[in-house]
Amino acid sequence: MTLTYTPKRIIITIISACLVAFIVYYSAIRKNSQPAKNPKDIVTVALDSKITSGDPRIIGSDANSQYIENIRFLPLISFDEQGQILYILVNEIKTLSNKSWNIYLKKGIKFSNGKEITAYDVEATYNQIITPQGNFPPSPRKAAFTNVTAFKATSDYQIHIELDSPDVSFLNNLIVGILPKEAALNAAPNEVDNKGYESGPFILKSTSSSEWVLEKNDHYNLSDKPKIKEVVFKIITDSGTRYAALIRGDIDIAQNAIDPDKITLIENTKKDVFNVLSAPKLSTTYLAFNFKDPIFSNLKVRQAIAYGIDRKSILQFRMQGQGILANSMFPPTNFFYDSSIPEIPYNPQRAKTLLKETSIQDPLAFPIKVSNSNKSIVEVAKAIAANLKDVGFAPTVEMLENSVFAEQVKKGIAKVWISPWVGFKDPDHLRFVFATNMIPPAGGNRGAYSNPQVDELLQEGKEEISNQKRKVIYDQAQNLLAGELPYIYLWHSLNVAVVSKNIEGFRLYADGRYWSLVNVTKK
CATH class of the missing domain: 3.10.105.10 (Dipeptide-binding Protein; Domain 3)
Structure with a gap:
């Protein structure tokens, strides 16, 4: 049988083909508009500027470096979501006067090389900042300790601190991540990576100009170990590129890294994909x-x-x-x-x-x-x-x-x-x-x-x-x-964070730190 194609039938055929093509294209767009799923045991975080240092002795006012330090190297004290003091390595602080204290450490907390953290490690870390030994350069952190006259370990778990004048806020400065004594005194600046010196929930796996990859620290024993295997901090300095990476699904968490107009757009059009968290900063x-x-x-x-x-x-x-x-x-x-x-x-x-x-x-x-x-x-x-x-x-x-x-x-x-x-x-x-x-x-x-x-x-x-x-x-x-x-x-x-709905357990801290990554899980 011979088919005869009238102009009307040709038009209908063309329209049908276009409709099928449109449906296929629209389905692809719909599929691609949903963030791609990264592996469940890896969480990716966007940063808007580079990390200038990973060495607790010389980290300055660079916020991103401080945030990474906080989850790699345990300090004496830290702060909770509202900015109140938390004891980390500290077990007890005894105030002797308005310018002297005895600090007692928790026992059994370890570096990632398996060695226990002692008061001698704390003493060495702080004294290399206060009075640098050898050719070690002046630390940006020294300004917080100019009034210190003694920072001395008196036993394995006790430190004595004296100041030359009263300083009611001094304890707030004890946020420096602790290094082993030998590293604190002898390692060159920025030569403390991948050597077993970390004590936090995550340790450094690798770095490049575009990302820092941290992995779970198997020796971490201050609290529960992280529930995820790795955190990838992607350094994306261009705001448009950061936003595109987020929408594409390459980023799970973007804290203070997305422009305000794009936050509004996400709230209006992407509620099914992202949660937007905000809190005082x-x-x-x-x-x-x-x-x-x-x-x-x-x-x-x-x-x-x-x-x-x-x-x-x-x-x-x-x-x-x-x-x-x-x-x-x-x-x-x-x-x-x-x-x-x-x-x-x-x-x-x-x-x-x-x-x-x-x-x-x-x-x-x-x-x-x-x-x-x-x-x-x-x-x-x-x-x-x-x-x-x-x-x-x-x-x-x-x-x-x-x-x-x-x-x-x-x-x-x-x-x-x-x-x-x-x-x-x-x-x-x-x-x-x-x-x-x-x-x-x-x-x-x-x-x-x-x-x-x-x-x-x-x-x-x-x-x-x-x-x-x-x-x-x-x-x-x-x-x-x-x-x-x-x-x-x-x-x-x-503080404003855009968080994939695949992520659970992420919380905002007043100072922007990423401590809640310890408790984060991913669907």
Whole structure:
């Protein structure tokens, strides 16, 4: 029988073929839109910047390095989800005076080479930071221990610490991961990997420029062993690439690594695939000035910039409301927060008037420097630059690779920059950030701000035992800082994590640490 194909039949055939092709294509798209499943015993975590060091003796303010340290090397103390002190290697602390303690260790906790951790390991680790031996370089952590006169093991499980002056917050500094004595004293910087020196729930398996792979520590005996075999920390500095990797299923957990607008998109379109967790974070985003520059050491210039920034609109539209406006380093939930500090309102006319009073004739051109690893901070910088152009400044935004950014800030090359302070637990942190004797390389006063009255108050607060009296002291310090504006505080951030629904047991910690990976399971 001969079939006759009329034009109508040909059209129907073409339409049917197209429909079948569309169904096949749509099914493939649907399939590919669901995150691919990584192996059940491996969890992959996205990081937005590289890990600068894995050596507890020399880790500085790099948050990612601190987070990895925390799950590889056990410290004397740590902090829970709310930021309260937890004893880790410590069994008991006896306070002898307001500047001396005896610390007693738990027995039987082991390094990954099977050797027990003793007080002599603790002594060696801290003393290599406090008073480096041989050619070991100065540690960024030394600033926390400048007042130590004795840090000595008096037996296998007892350490005696003495300070030259009272320091009520000193115990908060005992967060350094402990190395074996021989490694602490003799290993070169960053030569402590894959040698059996780790004691945490995970140990390093391998590293590359794009990822750090940690595996379960079979010798870990502080608590239950991890339920997963490996954690892969993928370093993806481009925010768009991080988001694509998450949606593709290459990432299981992205904590503070996804841009706010993409978080909103995930909440609206991917609820069946991801959970979005949020909680208060020990983090304050700020704009800082270099006081060695004669222009930015001028108070009226700093005031003009402060009045020229529309913080509320930027927080609402660029940060999708993920934070609360800041007037000091302390969030309102902190006992030491001073609610009497006045908010600096957005007042462009006041900004223009103040700028005129400086006698600067031409629009003041300067770069606002930011790390390129955090797209939201880049967008914030662009919004601030646009605000400031409206009131007579001529800023640009300069994006730098994270390590270059950190180096330029530390060395005083940056004149104006935007960054967050993370992990702010005790008001003594103000001393590290603003005291004259903490100008780098001694500490974190990277803007070289100096005020003898502030120095005196911060030292007094460090030595005062009574929290009520400390509150009065730090209120005064906060008000002085608010008036002089070494920082323009922008907002206190939230911890926000996007977590695959295949993951159970992940929790947010106020300082951003990844300790809950110990309890994570994967479907």
